[in-house]
Amino acid sequence: MLDARREDLGHMLRAWRMARDPALLPGTMPFRGHRSYLTQLDMALLLGVSERWYRALERGEDRRYAPEMIAGVARILDLSPRQTAALHRGTGHQPPQRGAAGVRPDAALLDLMHQQRRVSWICDQAWDVVAVNAVAARHCPWLAHPDANAMTWAFSAEAGYQLRDWDTRWAVPLLTELRLAWQRWPDNPRLEEVVRTVRRESGVAELWAGTAEVDDCPGDEARPMYFPLVAPDPIDVHLATYTRFDDTALRWFVLTPVDASITFP
Structure with missing residues (x-):
């Protein structure tokens, strides 16, 4: 049975993915078509994992997701510091602590x-x-x-x-x-x-x-x-x-x- 909190995080993650425009990702233009969002397969390819493994993350399944994978998800989706922290904590990892945490180019x-x-x-x-x-x-x-x-x-x-x-x-x-x-x-x-x-x-x-x-x-x-x-x-x-x-x-x-x-x- 899925944990309600993890399942809710999966719903948020799906929304963040659907809101991400592939055109904003330098180097990923081999994506075909004119979609305005990233698919689960897109995410899996960018992260170097199987589509099934990434799908499990959005389903809220309790697996041992590598911290590098979670950091990669946050980077690809351009998550805010609060969203990034929620994703890390929800998957059993400490949020990244950086001297200039959350700083982005204007x-x-x-x-x-x-x-x-x-x-x-x-x-x-x-x-x-x-x-x-x-x-x-x-x-x-x-x-x-x-x-x-x-x-x-x-x-x-x-x-x-x-x-x-x-x-x-x-x-x-x-x-x-x-x-x-x-x-x-x-x-x-x-x-x-x-x-x-x-x-x-x-x-x-x-x-x-x-x-x-x-x-x-x-x-x-x-x-x-x-x-x-x-x-x-x-x-x-x-x-x-x-x-x-x-x-x-x-x-x-x-x-x-x-x-x-x-x-x-």
Whole structure:
């Protein structure tokens, strides 16, 4: 017999799904037709689970849903902080605790990001990706993943496919950014979690110990990245970071090719 509270949560989850426009999800345009809502199959495909497993969530069935799956549901459906907390608690998980909990880009910032014909995305203090434009979803599909975190991805084994000369051009600058942020926001538990995850990656402990004298990274330094839809060889890019005046909750990133003739299709 279904628990009444869990069943009610399932009803709310279905309503949230039906209200979500697939056109607002960068990188998901292979969805066919002109529907104005997401189906249960859409959700299952985006989450990497079976349709039956996702359907059980909306039915209110008491199963052991992974916290990553629940976080992915909240991200795909763009749930508010209160809705996200209800979904986590209703499935037996603690709601996410973040230093900038619930902070979202305003309409003006999102509009600027989506206007870019370059790879562009927005992160919070812990490098959790909160918004991406269509160009980023096409050329860096990992950014559009429901639980994408730019820093944990950058130090994962798969990052070497796109971040070329990783050991000499990317690792130390990124680690510098992470360490300085960790010191700057000591009360951000999500950032603490990201630091622990990164430090567990192969080779990072030695790199961390050997680069204690960190300094601010030059923002205009070009680094090679590989975009198979753009060029057969890696291209040098500038990674620029923008913030709103006196606002440390969100950061807007834009990747720009050094060669101005290179464009992202």
